[in-house]
Amino acid sequence: MTLYHGVAPLLFQLDPEHAHDLAMRGLAAVEWLLASRFLPRPLTHPALSQELWGIRFPNPVGLAAGFDKDARAAHVWPLLGFGFAELGTITAAAQPGNPKPRLFRLARDRAIVNRMGFNNAGATAIAQRWGTHRQPSSIPIGINIGKSRATPIGDAVADYLRSFRQLAALADYVVINVSSPNTPGLRDLQTPAHLVALLSALGAENDALARGHGLARRPILVKIAPDLSEEALPEIVAAVGRGGASGLVATNTTTQRAGLRTPCDENGGLSGAPLRERATAVVRTLRRLAGPDLPIIGVGGIFGPLDAYEKIRAGASLVQLYTGMIFEGPRLAARVARGLVELLQRDGLSHVREAVGKDA
Numbered sequence: 001m002t003l004y005h006g007v008a009p010l011l012f013q014l015d016p017e018h019a020h021d022l023a024m025r026g027l028a029a030v031e032w033l034l035a036s037r038f039l040p041r042p043l044t045h046p047a048l049s050q051e052l053w054g055i056r057f058p059n060p061v062g063l064a065a066g067f068d069k070d071a072r073a074a075h076v077w078p079l080l081g082f083g084f085a086e087l088g089t090i091t092a093a094a095q096p097g098n099p100k101p102r103l104f105r106l107a108r109d110r111a112i113v114n115r116m117g118f119n120n121a122g123a124t125a126i127a128q129r130w131g132t133h134r135q136p137s138s139i140p141i142g143i144n145i146g147k148s149r150a151t152p153i154g155d156a157v158a159d160y161l162r163s164f165r166q167l168a169a170l171a172d173y174v175v176i177n178v179s180s181p182n183t184p185g186l187r188d189l190q191t192p193a194h195l196v197a198l199l200s201a202l203g204a205e206n207d208a209l210a211r212g213h214g215l216a217r218r219p220i221l222v223k224i225a226p227d228l229s230e231e232a233l234p235e236i237v238a239a240v241g242r243g244g245a246s247g248l249v250a251t252n253t254t255t256q257r258a259g260l261r262t263p264c265d266e267n268g269g270l271s272g273a274p275l276r277e278r279a280t281a282v283v284r285t286l287r288r289l290a291g292p293d294l295p296i297i298g299v300g301g302i303f304g305p306l307d308a309y310e311k312i313r314a315g316a317s318l319v320q321l322y323t324g325m326i327f328e329g330p331r332l333a334a335r336v337a338r339g340l341v342e343l344l345q346r347d348g349l350s351h352v353r354e355a356v357g358k359d360a
């Protein structure tokens with residue numbers, strides 16, 4: 001029982017989106033105080049620190065996309081114990097998202113349903129605001145990009161390219177979100193032909209930016225849905241190989257509603273505890289299909305160290321969480337990272353990389 005568990009019932013009296021806005025406003029205020037003054041030291045440990053894609057991750061517990069959609073608190077996340085943070089989803093065009101209400105707490109299921117619909121200030125505005133006073137963060141920052149709602153699926157490649165051009169220089173890695181259930185048609189981009197075309201175009205742009213600006217190529221990862229069929233996963237892994245992506249993020253929210261205690265007929269994506277097993281199964285399948293050389297970020301239903309460890313043993317090199325933090329509080333990432341050290345010790349492992357894929 002933490003202090004947060006005492007406060008949560010009061011917070012849960014608030015409308016979920018209002019509570020989120022309040023939290024983000026507080027975090028943005030801390031960001032403003034911090035950003036130009038000092039960089040918080042990240043939580044790290046010799047057993048947890050690892051290098052992937054040439055980037056040093058102080059610990060493997062990251063913030064999942066969707067919490068900090070407008071990149072307002074990049075320097076605050078390490079204060080909460082996160083070893084990296086994924087900001088966004090950001091789209092090329094600014095957009096308001098779906099009409100409210102669009103965020104629903106399913107308390108008895110420790111779950112959330114959301115149909116936010118990529119509400120964000122748009123790549124240009126975010127790059128301008130953030131780029132001017134972007135200090136390097138003390139943790140790796142990923143930027144997650146998605147398709148603008150107004151852009152037809154046939155023009156999706158150009159839309160992603162616009163965002164990539166604006167934002168790649170600010171990110172340590174870039175995630176292509178083709179799996180939100182809340183932008184009509186978006187998940188069709190998971191089909192092999194679309195995915196290879198998208199990844200090839202982004203890869204070429206990545207090379208051009210690297211040549212033109214002397215930047216290192218940004219690792220590009222693909223974030224996939226938990227609702228893909230078993231037959232679709234080998235196709236995704238093959239497309240990721242052909243398109244030259246550097247990794248996978250598994251998984252986004254699910255459109256499934258099986259086994260919920262809270263009656264919920266709201267449309268949108270379900271996250272949290274009911275997603276955990278399915279997301280872990282997808283990580284395991286991807287690891288078996290892709291082998292040890294393609295890093296996977298495992299996400300879905302992490303509420304404590306054991307849940308994170310399960311994802312890592314299934315094949316994830318890094319993990320992320322969102323819904324767990326709503327129910328367990330802002331110190332969850334720190335608790336998970338510290339708990340991972342204990343679990344590795346328990347199993348006689350000296351480094352997290354030794355656990356990756358052990359149960360695949």
Ligand SMILES: Cc1cc2nc3c(=O)[nH]c(=O)nc-3n(C[C@H](O)[C@H](O)[C@H](O)COP(=O)(O)O)c2cc1C
Pocket residue numbers: 064065066067069088089103112114116118144177180223251252253270271272273275299300301302320321322323324
């Ligand atoms: C309110 C909300 C908004 C989200 N927005 C995004 C988003 O913009 N982009 C994205 O890739 N994932 C988004 N997600 C999905 C999360 O990043 C994550 O993949 C999913 O929630 C499963 O993790 P969890 O069970 O720890 O929440 C969102 C999730 C929630 C709950």
